[in-house]
Amino acid sequence: MKKKYSAAMLAAALAVMLGGCGLAGKNENYSAGMESVAALEYDNAIALFAAAREAGENERLISRGEGMAYMGKTMYAEAAQAFETALSFSDGRINSMDYDINYYLAAAYYKNGEPNKAIDIYSAIIALKAGEKDAYYLRGVIYAEQGNLDLARADFDKLISIDKSDYDKLINIYGVLDANGYKELGQQYLQTAMDAGTKDMTNYEKGRICYYLEDYENARIYLEKAREEGGYEAVLFLGKTYEILGDINYAISVYNSWLENEEPNARMLNQLGLCKMRAEDYAGALTAFQSAINIEDNGMMQTLKMNEIVAYERLGQYQEAASRMSSYLAAYPDDETAKREYEFLKTR
Numbered sequence: 001m002k003k004k005y006s007a008a009m010l011a012a013a014l015a016v017m018l019g020g021c022g023l024a025g026k027n028e029n030y031s032a033g034m035e036s037v038a039a040l041e042y043d044n045a046i047a048l049f050a051a052a053r054e055a056g057e058n059e060r061l062i063s064r065g066e067g068m069a070y071m072g073k074t075m076y077a078e079a080a081q082a083f084e085t086a087l088s089f090s091d092g093r094i095n096s097m098d099y100d101i102n103y104y105l106a107a108a109y110y111k112n113g114e115p116n117k118a119i120d121i122y123s124a125i126i127a128l129k130a131g132e133k134d135a136y137y138l139r140g141v142i143y144a145e146q147g148n149l150d151l152a153r154a155d156f157d158k159l160i161s162i163d164k165s166d167y168d169k170l171i172n173i174y175g176v177l178d179a180n181g182y183k184e185l186g187q188q189y190l191q192t193a194m195d196a197g198t199k200d201m202t203n204y205e206k207g208r209i210c211y212y213l214e215d216y217e218n219a220r221i222y223l224e225k226a227r228e229e230g231g232y233e234a235v236l237f238l239g240k241t242y243e244i245l246g247d248i249n250y251a252i253s254v255y256n257s258w259l260e261n262e263e264p265n266a267r268m269l270n271q272l273g274l275c276k277m278r279a280e281d282y283a284g285a286l287t288a289f290q291s292a293i294n295i296e297d298n299g300m301m302q303t304l305k306m307n308e309i310v311a312y313e314r315l316g317q318y319q320e321a322a323s324r325m326s327s328y329l330a331a332y333p334d335d336e337t338a339k340r341e342y343e344f345l346k347t348r
Contacts, residue, residue: 027057033065040331042072060089064101067108074334076112083108099125099132106138111334115142133159137169144180152177156189167193167205174212187213202226204234207241216241232258232265239271248279264291266298273307277314286311302332309341318348 029052036045049066053059067082083105090098102121109117122139125132140155156173163169170193177186190209198206207222219241226234235258242251255272259265273288289308292298305328312321322345329338 027052027061029055030057030061030065033062033069037065037068037072040072042069045069045072060086060097063089064104067101067104071104071108071111074111076108080105080108080112094128099129103134103138110142115146118142131162133162133166133169136162137172140173141176144176144182147180149182149185153185160189164193164196165200167201167209171208171212203229204231204237207234208237211237211241216244220245232262232268236268236271239275243275243278248275251275252279264295266292266295266300266304269295270300270304270307273311277307277311282311282314286315302328302335305331306335306338313345318345321345322348 029048033045033048033052036042036048046066046069049062049069052062052065063082063086067079067086070076070079070082083101086101087098087105102125106118106121109115109121119139119142122135122142125135126139129135136155136159140152140159143149143152143155159169159173160166170189174186174190177183177189190213194206194209194213201209203222203226207219207226210216210219210222220238223234223238223241227238235254239251239254242248242254252272252275255268255275259268259272269288269292273285273292276282276285276288286308289304289311293301293304293308298304305324309321309324309328312318312324322342325338325342325345329335329342332338
């Protein structure tokens with residue numbers, strides 16, 4: 001779970017880099033390749049990047065795209081090589097593309113079991129751009145995983161000093177520390193933020209921090225206020241708070257009430273599905289997961305696909321679950337837990 005959580009944090013931080021580069025019309029094969037990467041069609045993407053190279057399109061963009069495709073195929077050594085090649089096409093003037101590729105290269109090293117190389121890259125980024133919050137955060141994640149708590153704290157403290165009001169990053173820090181056995185320290189960060197004064201915090205921010213401090217009664221009070229102010233995030237955490245307080249049926253009503261009056265939302269539907277799983281309404285859970293899957297660009301397809309498989313399994317539809325697990329592993333081949341579950345499903 002520790003590795004899974006940290007990998008998810010790395011992926012979340014890197015996601016903002018996707019599609020960040022403007023493309024000239026002449027890079028048609030490259031553009032098609034990037035569309036295939038987004039569609040998880042990595043072999044097709046690699047073929048398109050080869051065609052792009054043959055057509056004389058931008059070599060730096062091509063190598064970057066190949067690195068992303070290899071990352072999707074869990075071929076991390078090949079991905080690192082591709083990103084290194086992309087960097088070799090730099091004209092020596094450091095720009096946003098250089099930072100973008102270096103973040104990807106660090107992720108490839110990390111996933112390839114070379115965390116110290118990733119640390120070196122984050123350190124180089126910080127040396128060039130002292131206020132780069134993502135580099136401090138991602139380096140701190142690796143230090144925490146390695147048990148280098150003093151170094152992790154130094155990075156997290158620096159990150160907080162750069163922007164004390166970045167409560168999303170603060171909660172991510174708590175999550176990383178919790179996942180690596182330092183929950184109390186993570187909660188200290190949250191409590192320090194609360195003790196510093198909450199007048200600049202929204203009700204949602206106060207409620208969410210109380211939620212992670214396990215102060216669920218105050219979390220409920222703040223989140224009820226935030227619910228009235230709008231925004232699905234507050235409703236999501238309010239429902240989760242009621243789940244923890246043991247009121248599953250009311251939590252379901254919170255989710256349903258929001259969904260009845262707003263546009264379909266994948267995160268809300270996913271949480272509704274999880275809540276219905278707890279209530280042993282597996283058919284209802286399956287419907288919720290599949291409704292979320294049908295939302296274009298939902299941003300959490302891997303999670304939804306896995307939850308769909310679990311729902312089929314709980315319904316006793318093992319053949320369907322196995323079939324969908326086969327497709328899942330084709331798209332997400334580095335999920336070791338899913339591989340073990342697939343072996344089990346094939347015996348049912």
